[in-house]
Amino acid sequence: MTFQYIFGPVASSRLGRSLGLDLLGSAICTFDCLYCEVGRTEKLTLERKPYVPAADILAELEAWKRANQDLALDYVTLGGSGEPTLNSEMPAIIDGARRILPGVPVAVLTNSALMTDPEVRAELAHADAVLPSLDSLRPEPLATLNRPNPRLFAGGQQAVGELAEALVTFRKEFAGRLFLEIFLARGLNDSDEDLELFRAYVPRLAPDRVDVVTLSRPGAYAEAQPATAETLQRWREALCPLCATPQDAGPRLGTAPATHSATRAADPQAVQDAVHASLKRRPQTATQLSGALDISRKHIVSALETLEKQGHIKRRTEQDGEPFYGVRH
Numbered sequence: 001m002t003f004q005y006i007f008g009p010v011a012s013s014r015l016g017r018s019l020g021l022d023l024l025g026s027a028i029c030t031f032d033c034l035y036c037e038v039g040r041t042e043k044l045t046l047e048r049k050p051y052v053p054a055a056d057i058l059a060e061l062e063a064w065k066r067a068n069q070d071l072a073l074d075y076v077t078l079g080g081s082g083e084p085t086l087n088s089e090m091p092a093i094i095d096g097a098r099r100i101l102p103g104v105p106v107a108v109l110t111n112s113a114l115m116t117d118p119e120v121r122a123e124l125a126h127a128d129a130v131l132p133s134l135d136s137l138r139p140e141p142l143a144t145l146n147r148p149n150p151r152l153f154a155g156g157q158q159a160v161g162e163l164a165e166a167l168v169t170f171r172k173e174f175a176g177r178l179f180l181e182i183f184l185a186r187g188l189n190d191s192d193e194d195l196e197l198f199r200a201y202v203p204r205l206a207p208d209r210v211d212v213v214t215l216s217r218p219g220a221y222a223e224a225q226p227a228t229a230e231t232l233q234r235w236r237e238a239l240c241p242l243c244a245t246p247q248d249a250g251p252r253l254g255t256a257p258a259t260h261s262a263t264r265a266a267d268p269q270a271v272q273d274a275v276h277a278s279l280k281r282r283p284q285t286a287t288q289l290s291g292a293l294d295i296s297r298k299h300i301v302s303a304l305e306t307l308e309k310q311g312h313i314k315r316r317t318e319q320d321g322e323p324f325y326g327v328r329h
């Protein structure tokens with residue numbers, strides 16, 4: 001069975017085995033980031049509306065649950081191919097996911113752009129974990145890297161400051177877990193000046209953890225290049241000890257039992273469907289797909305060969321000698 005708005009589960013270093021819900025259905029976002037793995041933003045907007053109705057997503061989730069009774073999850077994660085807070089039915093989706101999968105905490109990924117809206121903050125507070133990203137505390141790097149809707153940062157430094165303060169306000173209002181993500185691109189937002197601003201900001205935000213990350217897959221635009229390993233290390237060493245609970249790293253990979261692997265591996269069509277659905281979200285290598293879908297690499301490689309022969313996917317760049325596969329558009 002294939003799903004339109006459900007993907008995964010994927011193995012996440014922050015959330016363990018996480019089932020993704022796509023609240024947008026296509027690349028609809030407040031940003032058009034250079035590094036976006038989904039691809040270029042098709043609709044760059046600040047307008048909130050039910051891009052995918054809650055009823056459609058929850059009906060799929062009911063069907064997914066019936067087909068995957070034996071599969072343990074660490075989180076249900078709202079995200080997908082754009083900015084989930086743009087979906088005005090997000091609270092109903094959070095509450096519905098909790099009802100359908102009782103005991104599974106709900107996380108929301110957000111680029112923080114709408115955090116200045118008190119209504120959005122109140123809606124996000126329904127979640128168990130919120131993972132905001134904030135890539136710079138200066139307007140120029142944000143404009144270059146995140147390419148926001150022009151109305152968003154029209155106020156320059158003041159607007160970026162308001163957004164950062166809105167996140168601090170949310171932290172005070174929100175009883176759940178807050179994981180800040182900072183995405184570094186070489187030469188764009190990885191300067192010492194950027195790091196010093198975050199060094200002062202992180203203790204005020206008091207997130208449960210900070211994840212400093214960089215490109216590991218091809219981004220939407222060639223200008224985005226990965227930060228160096230030394231830079232990542234320096235930023236992590238500077239910022240991670242400043243978290244509210246630096247020892248609390250969340251669930252680790254593979255903590256949930258992999259009870260579905262054998263079933264999926266025995267059905268080549270099911271493996272191909274899972275691989276194709278996952279590649280629609282982002283390009284990946286066979287090794288990454290194997291980890292994310294918890295299916296043996298041998299079966300993943302076989303599915304990739306079939307999908308490539310059928311013309312559904314194609315090879316893109318390579319990493320460490322392994323090709324990245326993506327869907328044909």
Ligand code: SF4
Nearest residue numbers: 029031033036082111
């Ligand atoms: S990376 Fe996230 S915030 Fe940036 S364009 Fe893609 S979906 Fe939007």
